[in-house]
Amino acid sequence: MTVRPADYCPDCGSATTAREIEERERRYCPSCERVIWQNPAPCAAVAVVDGESVLLVERAVPPGVGEWTIPGGHMEVDEQPEVAAARELREETGVGVDPSALSLVDAELLAPFRGKRAVSIVYAVSFAETEGTPTAGSDAADVRFFAPREVGEEAFSFRPHVPDRVERALDAV
Numbered sequence: 001m002t003v004r005p006a007d008y009c010p011d012c013g014s015a016t017t018a019r020e021i022e023e024r025e026r027r028y029c030p031s032c033e034r035v036i037w038q039n040p041a042p043c044a045a046v047a048v049v050d051g052e053s054v055l056l057v058e059r060a061v062p063p064g065v066g067e068w069t070i071p072g073g074h075m076e077v078d079e080q081p082e083v084a085a086a087r088e089l090r091e092e093t094g095v096g097v098d099p100s101a102l103s104l105v106d107a108e109l110l111a112p113f114r115g116k117r118a119v120s121i122v123y124a125v126s127f128a129e130t131e132g133t134p135t136a137g138s139d140a141a142d143v144r145f146f147a148p149r150e151v152g153e154e155a156f157s158f159r160p161h162v163p164d165r166v167e168r169a170l171d172a173v
């Protein structure tokens, strides 16, 4: 299983071929005689809500360098989604939260990035239920709370899904 179409078999290294299976063109390893499935990678994120404001980070790594987004990232292979979300929040903003305090907002397939597909699982929590002062950490150039009227303003760049997600996060907390 890979997040991008596999040109080579991840097990044996042979060049893959195209094969139509279950009405889609898949990558197939002729040596292993198996399909190399392409599936999205799960990511988890947390919207920290303080009154009507939401904590966002300015991305320091692709995709979307310089764009503001809800802190989050890839799940580790053995993590529950809410644990991954809490870990990413701490790494990117220094804000700590008990994973059990998080409320699920939604899950959504993101637009492709260099052929890679990801599903983002978004949680929300009240700032009062967290600990620590927001400080830009790994993968973040800056961190700050945004009032709803600032989200989508031209003075800032946002990841495409952010304004809609912020609205849903505010509804959830």
Ligand SMILES: [Zn+2]
Residues within 6 Å of the ligand: 009, 010, 011, 012, 013, 014, 029, 030, 031, 032, 033
């Ligand atoms: Zn193979």
